[in-house]
Amino acid sequence: MNTKKEQPMSITCKSVNIHFDNDIYLNQVNLTLPEKKIVLLLGPSGSGKTALFNRLCGLEKPVNPDARIYWFDYPVSDLKDANKVRSQYISMIFSFYYFVHSLSVEDNIVLPAVMRGESTRKIRQKLDCLISTFSFDGNLQNNLDLKIMMKKPIARLSNGQKELVSIARAFMLDTPYVFADEMLRSFNRSTEQIIWKKLLSDNLGIGKTRGLFWITHKERLTKDDNIHRILTIENQTIKEVEGDQKNNFDHSAIT
Secondary structure, three states, X not given: OOOOOOOOOEEEEEEEEEEEXXXXXXXXXXXXXXXXXXXXXXXXXXXXXXXXXXXXXXXOOOOOOOOEEEEOOEEEOOHHHHHHHHHHOEEEEOOOOOOOOOOEHHXXXXXXXXXXXXXXXXXXXXXXXXXXXXXXXXXOOHHXXXXXXXXXXXXXXXXXXXXXXXXXXXXXXXXXXXXXXXXXXXXXXXXXXXXXXXXXXXXXOEOOOEEEEEEEOOHHHHHOOOOOEEEEEEOOEEEEEOHHHHOOOOHHHHO
16 A cells, blocks of 8 residues: 655745846745745845746746756756746746737637647637636626637737736646736726636636746735735845734835
8 A cells, every 4th residue: 555645746946046247136045836825926126026937937047056946846957948848837927918919819818728739629618718707798897808809919909908818828728837927917906806806716726726926016915815825025035924924014115
């Protein structure tokens, strides 16, 4: 009888430094992102958050040779190799919009699944699920309805519509983790709350079947009961906000 317990899977980094020229932004970052958890990272502009995002996503190589990054059981070392397997582990929502402007909204959304070689049937099922999830019938946000946008060219979209397309695209693949940089920044508070509720639905699995690492300036999320962990950047290090600290969080530190 095999009594060996399965080890929990996580995204991890060890001894990662972030610096530009002679300026150190983050020093010896050791971080574990547990599976199926929602983790926030808050910090002031220019503190190295997006640079860390790029390192964790295998888009940029750590500057120090002793740094280690793992996507669950996969060691991220060579960036070209990471490009080949990234879609098995993580999806990304960037702070800037990256689209193929010659393609329609629909074709941009399904592109990751097409490039991964998913079947036409599976792509259609996933796309229908996203269209259903991001339906705003009867709400003031109906201009964000994915179904209405499907055949539009990217150039005709508002910033809010572009962000929603970026979010939908990240969920075309059943990756165990989603990395998001400044997600929901394009919306007013009421629309943000509606979309956040949709992101937490069973259809997308955030906090249930997949994890979310979210870089944000939205300090009010520190009081959201759906968030499992809150991290901040202080003195070039990442610290966790725990217990009563959440209620007394110093929001001035992230502005």
